[in-house]
Amino acid sequence: MPGPVSYTYEYPRPALTVDCVVFGLDDEDLKVLLIRRGVEPFAGRWALPGGFVRMEESLDDAARRELDEEAGIRPNHLEQLYTFGTPGRDPRGRVVTVAYFALVKLSDHVPHAATDARDAAWFSVWDTPKLAFDHVDVLGTALQRLKGKVRYQPIGFELLPPKFTLTQLQRLYEVILERELDKRNFRKKILAMDLLEELDEVEQDVSHRAARLYRFDHKKYKQLEKAGFNFEL
Amino acid sequence: MPGPVSYTYEYPRPALTVDCVVFGLDDEDLKVLLIRRGVEPFAGRWALPGGFVRMEESLDDAARRELDEEAGIRPNHLEQLYTFGTPGRDPRGRVVTVAYFALVKLSDHVPHAATDARDAAWFSVWDTPKLAFDHVDVLGTALQRLKGKVRYQPIGFELLPPKFTLTQLQRLYEVILERELDKRNFRKKILAMDLLEELDEVEQDVSHRAARLYRFDHKKYKQLEKAGFNFEL
DNA sequence: CGGCATAGTGTCCGGAACACACCCGGGTCA
DNA sequence: TGACCCGGGTGTGTTCCGGACACTATGCCG
Incomplete structure (x- = not known):
C-alpha cells in the first residue's frame, strides 16, 4: 500500500x-x-x-x-x-x-x-x-x-446458540448478573413476554430428561418494541 | 503560545x-x-x-x-x-x-x-x-x-435549584420522559426513598398556596448507594 | 427395574402501582 | 372583606406484579 x-x-x-x-x-x-x-x-x-x-x-x-x-x-x-x-x-x-x-x-x-x-x-x-x-x-x-x-434489552440471546433451553438462558443471566434466580419465576417472566418460539425439539445427548428447545423471535421483538413494549429482566 | x-x-x-x-x-x-x-x-x-x-x-x-x-x-x-x-x-x-x-x-x-x-x-x-x-x-x-x-440515577436534581418543590421535580420528570405522572404516586415514591430533606421553608411570590421546599441529600444518597440501594424513577 | 439427574409446574402473600376525591392555604379581585 | 380561584397536599380501595416456596414427571443408565 x-x-x-x-x-x-x-x-x-x-x-x-x-x-x-x-x-x-x-x-x-x-x-x-x-x-x-x-x-x-x-x-x-x-x-x-x-x-x-x-x-x-x-x-x-x-x-x-x-x-x-x-x-x-x-x-x-x-x-x-x-x-x-x-x-x-x-x-x-x-x-x-x-x-x-x-x-x-x-x-x-x-x-x-x-x-x-x-x-x-x-x-x-x-x-x-x-x-x-x-x-x-x-x-x-x-x-x-x-x-x-x-436486563433491559434482549441482547443476551446473541451469546447463545440459535436453539437453546430455558435452563441455558437462565444460567446466562445468572452468570452475567452474578446472582441466582428462581427457576419458576424466571420461566414465568420470560415466557410471559411471548418472545420465545417453542420448538418441537429437545436437546440431544444428555443423560437425563431432555429439555425443550426455544428460539428467540427477533421479528416479534421488533414489532413489540415499536408498540412501546419494554423488555425487562 | x-x-x-x-x-x-x-x-x-x-x-x-x-x-x-x-x-x-x-x-x-x-x-x-x-x-x-x-x-x-x-x-x-x-x-x-x-x-x-x-x-x-x-x-x-x-x-x-x-x-x-x-x-x-x-x-x-x-x-x-x-x-x-x-x-x-x-x-x-x-x-x-x-x-x-x-x-x-x-x-x-x-x-x-x-x-x-x-x-x-x-x-x-x-x-x-x-x-x-x-x-x-x-x-x-x-x-x-x-x-x-x-430514571435510574438521581441526576435530575442537577437541573433544579438547590431548593425546589415536589411539583417542580415532578414536572422535570414529565418533561424529560415526555409523559404525565400521577401526583400522589410520584410523591409517595420519591419521599419513600428518603433522599429529600424537607425544609422549613415554602416557595415565595406565588399567587396560590405556597409549596414546601425540599433539598436533595447527596450525602445520604452516597451512603445508600454503597449499601446497594438502587434509585429508580 | 430402580436410582438418579434434570425438566417442568401452581399458589399464596405482601408491597407497589394506579385511579379516585377531598380539604387546605393564600392571593386576587369585585 | 369575603368569595373564589388556583394549585398544594393527603387517604383509601383495587388491582397487579414480583418473590418465596416444593413437589411430580421424564428419560437414561447401570
Missing part, C-alpha cells in the same frame, strides 16, 4: 485506535477474547483486539475490520462502549482509543487462533492474565455495561 | 475534538445551550460548544475547558456520551468528536453570552435552529441518554 511517507499538520494530533471487548458464553462461564501481543510495547502480554483507525473508514467499520483481521470474528452485536483518552495510557505517546463491545456465539468460534499467526484465546472474565495498556479498565467498563444492559 | 509550526506523523491521523450537549431546565421546558459559529465551516450556524483536544489534557478536561471558554460554564455533572467519527461529518476533513453531555442549573447561567464575544443562547430542545455538522444526531443521542438515565 504505497503512499506518502509522512503526514503533516499544523497542530499535534493524538493517534486514534479502536479496541474490542468480545464476550462469549461457555457452559458455566463468561469469556472474553484476548490476543497475545507480538510487538512492543507490552510484547508478550495479552490485550484486547484492536488497532489504528484508517482515514476512510468509520469507527464501527474499524472495529469490525480489526476483529476480523485479528481473530476472524464477525460479531452480530457490536456497539460502542466508551472512549479512553487519558494522556499516558500508551507509552508510545498520546493515543486515544474508542472501545467497543461485542457479543458472539462461542460455538461459531471454537477454533479461534490461526487467523493471523497470532495467539488468540478465550479467558474467563473473572480470571484474566495481566493485560496491556489500560485494558483492565476497558474490560471492567464493558462488564458493567453488559450487566446493566442485559 | 509559540511552538513548532507543524507536526509530522508516519500515518495520517484524524483531528480530535470534543462537543458538549448542555441541558438546563426552564419552567416548563428543557433547554440546550448553543453557540453561534463565527468562522467557516458553517459560519453563522448554531452549533454545540466544543473544540479541539490538546495533547496534554484528558478528554474530560478538554470538555470542561471548552465549556468554560465558550460559555463560562462549569457544570457539576459532566459525562461522556458517544464518539462520532463517520468520515465526511466535517467538511474540513476527517474529524472525530467525543461528545459529552452536561447538566446545569439554569439559574446559575441566566446571563449567558458575553463570555467570548460569541453568541450563546438556550433553546428549547424540541425547537432548535438548524445545527452545524452532525450536531442534530449528537443532540438526539444526548436526549435519549438523558431519558434513559434519569
